[in-house]
Amino acid sequence: MGSLHLIEHPLVQHKLTLMRKKEASTNSFRRLLNELAMLMAYEVTRDMPMQDVDIETPLEKTRGKVIDGKKLVFVSILRAGTGILDGMLSVVPGARVGHIGLYRDPKTLTAVEYYFKMPHDMQDRDVVVVDPMLATGNSAIAAVERLKELHPKSIKFVCLLTCPEGVAAFQSAHPDVPIYTAAVDRQLNDHGYILPGLGDAGDRIFGTK
Ligand code: URA
Numbered sequence: 001m002g003s004l005h006l007i008e009h010p011l012v013q014h015k016l017t018l019m020r021k022k023e024a025s026t027n028s029f030r031r032l033l034n035e036l037a038m039l040m041a042y043e044v045t046r047d048m049p050m051q052d053v054d055i056e057t058p059l060e061k062t063r064g065k066v067i068d069g070k071k072l073v074f075v076s077i078l079r080a081g082t083g084i085l086d087g088m089l090s091v092v093p094g095a096r097v098g099h100i101g102l103y104r105d106p107k108t109l110t111a112v113e114y115y116f117k118m119p120h121d122m123q124d125r126d127v128v129v130v131d132p133m134l135a136t137g138n139s140a141i142a143a144v145e146r147l148k149e150l151h152p153k154s155i156k157f158v159c160l161l162t163c164p165e166g167v168a169a170f171q172s173a174h175p176d177v178p179i180y181t182a183a184v185d186r187q188l189n190d191h192g193y194i195l196p197g198l199g200d201a202g203d204r205i206f207g208t209k
Helices: 010-020 026-044 084-092 137-146 164-172 201-206
Strands: 003-007 050-056 062-066 070-079 096-104 111-117 128-131 156-160 179-183
Touching: 003 164, 026 084, 026 156, 026 179, 050 111, 062 084, 062 164, 084 128, 084 201, 096 137, 096 156, 111 128, 111 137, 137 164, 164 179
Parallel strands: 003 179, 070 096, 070 128, 128 156, 156 179
Antiparallel strands: 050 062, 096 111
C-alpha cells in the first residue's frame, strides 16, 4: 500500500474551505489555489536531499545547506495542474517543469494523451506530479505510467482533493508513489466528480464555465 500524506495544517484547511464555496470568484479561487500550492510545496519538499556549500557571511566563512532545485521537476497534468504549478514555482524557482496533456474521455472516463514534454536527464531527477483533483485516478495513473518509462529517481503525486475511490485506484497501480493531499472527500459520483468536492477545478481556475 502506498503512503497518503494528509496535509491538515489550519492554513491549508481554511483556504480549501474558501475554495469549495460555489460563490468563490475565479479570481479568488485562483489566488487561493496559488497560496495552497505554496503551502503544499513546503510539505512535499520536506525530505528533499540537501548539500553543504561553503559560504562567507559578513563576519566569517562557514558552511550552509542548500537544495538543488534544478534536480526537481514539477510535472503539471494539463490543464488544471497549471493552477498548482505557479504557486510551487514561487517556492522552488529553480525547479524544472514538465507537461502532460491528458483529457478524460467523457464516455469511458479513461485518460487520452495528447501532449508530453519533459526536461532532459529525467533519470537524475526527482519528480512531483501535480493535479488539483485525484478523482477516478485515470489521468494520474496514466501520467505516472508514462513518467516511469523515463526512470526518474523518485515520483510523488500532489493534489488538492481526492476521494477513497481515487486513492484506491492510484495506490493499486502505483503503490510506490506517495500521495500528498489536503482532503479525502466522501465519494465519486457517476460522472467522475468528487463529492462534496469543489466542482470542475479547470473551469474554476480558468473561468471557462
Ligand atoms: N475533476 C474535477 O475538476 N473535479 C472533480 O470533482 C473531479 C475531477
